[in-house]
Amino acid sequence: MDRLELIKRNVQEIVTEEELEGLLNKKETPRAYVGYEPSGKIHMGHVLTVNKLIDLQKAGFKITVLLADVHAYLNRKGTLEEVRKIADYNRRCFIALGLDEEQTDFVYGSDFQLGAEYMLNVLKLSRAVTLNRAKRSMDEVGRAMDDPTVSQMVYPLMQAIDIALLEVDVAVGGIDQRKIHMLARENLKSLGFETPICIHTPILLGLDGTKMASSKDNFISVDDTEEEIYRKFKKAFCKMGDVEENPIP
Template sequence: MDKIELIKRNVQEIVTEEQLIALLNQKENPSAYVGYEPSGKIHMGHVLTVNKLIDLQNAGFEIIVLLADVHAFLNKKGTMAEVREIADYNKECFIALGLDANKTKFVYGSDFQLDSEYMLNVLRLTSTTSLKRAKRSMDEVGRQMDDPKVSQMVYPIMQAIDIAMLNVDLAVGGIDQRKIHMLAREGLPNLGFKSPICVHTPILLGLDGSKMASSKDNYISVDDTEEDIVRKMKKAFCPVGQVDDNPVLSLFKYHIFPRYDEIIFNRPEKYGGNIECKSYNELEGLFQSEELHPMDLKNGAVKYMNLLLNPVRDLLK
């Protein structure tokens, strides 16, 4: 797989692909970043962007991970000490999930976001950004606010300035980050900074087929036990032969096949014996034709998700 195909794998959008190709032709080791707000559990939605960082790393990018402790503090996720502790844990989890620690630069927001130069650039961008646009950017990442605080309005402005001050070529995020990234692309050149290329990953459904939510317990987190995953997969939405909006198939597409060249579904001989798949498209075809039963698909997901998460579990021991 060439660099472009590797970067495009499992992404929803690249803004713009032409700029990405030009960057790869002009720069031997371009830089890419993603920011993570240290709050709550790391689930497979977060891991989707980690997977993309690994792809970018394999494509020759220098990777910067922003552990956004100041952002989390402003978004009322705990004291600075509490969010810093979570940030440290997040860092170890990302390394256990496959990011090369020797080739990844981890940066805490508090290392530079309180400096005068940073704050001056935040104020400069606020002077050209409407309150309506700032609120809309925040709403898009799931923070519907009846009574928003000023700190929460500054959040997307800071995220744009993060891109500028870290001097990255490319920003990675879920598609819910799009409006913030577009604010950065349009606003940063007016401040004398380059406009970032943006790579957006899709937002995946929860295991029950609805939006992921902690209250529903409908997602896999990196600290789930093997028993937790068995329990969650038994309840997962997985209609016979349905490939669209199937959260179990999504685990294979976005998390399992990017890490394994071949998937083996173990089945008793009376049910046809084992099935081997060498690509996601092959798996989708087998499931759609009903050659592979939902229970076999779920059992395979349990097997490979546990293999994927074992390094994180070892970290937690």
């Protein structure tokens, strides 16, 4: 399998493939990243993006994993102390899933997102993005978005600035990250940064037929025992006569 095929396998979308081919021709060791909110257990839904990072490592990319503790705090997932502790656990899980520790930079959001340069760029971006646009970008990832907090409107702006200041060429995420990534593509150039290429993986359904998430009891965790997996499967949602929406075919 050649380099481009390896990158493209099992993805739902690349924005854009032409830009990706140009990057591969221009850079021997491009940089890609994923940001993960440390909000609970690492589950099979995370494995889709972790596997894509492993593919990218095999294709010669340097990988950055952002353990986005400040984002988790803004998205009401716990105190800063709680989410930092979960971030440490998440890091160990990602390594256990096969990420090459020597070829992966693990970065905690709180280690660079509270500095003056970072915050000034977030404020600059806030002048260019409407409140409606910020809210729409959070539709798939925000908690309790029927009554969002101001912090949740800052969240997508920070994610765009993460891409810029981590100096990555490619942003990787589930397809639920698409609106935030498009916000970054539309606005970063006006701040003097490069426009990121975006790679989106499919979303894995949980055992209740909705998106698998740490905040729900609908996931298979990477550290579940065989007995726990069997118990969860027995409770799984199964819509009669519908194979596509069933989490267990």
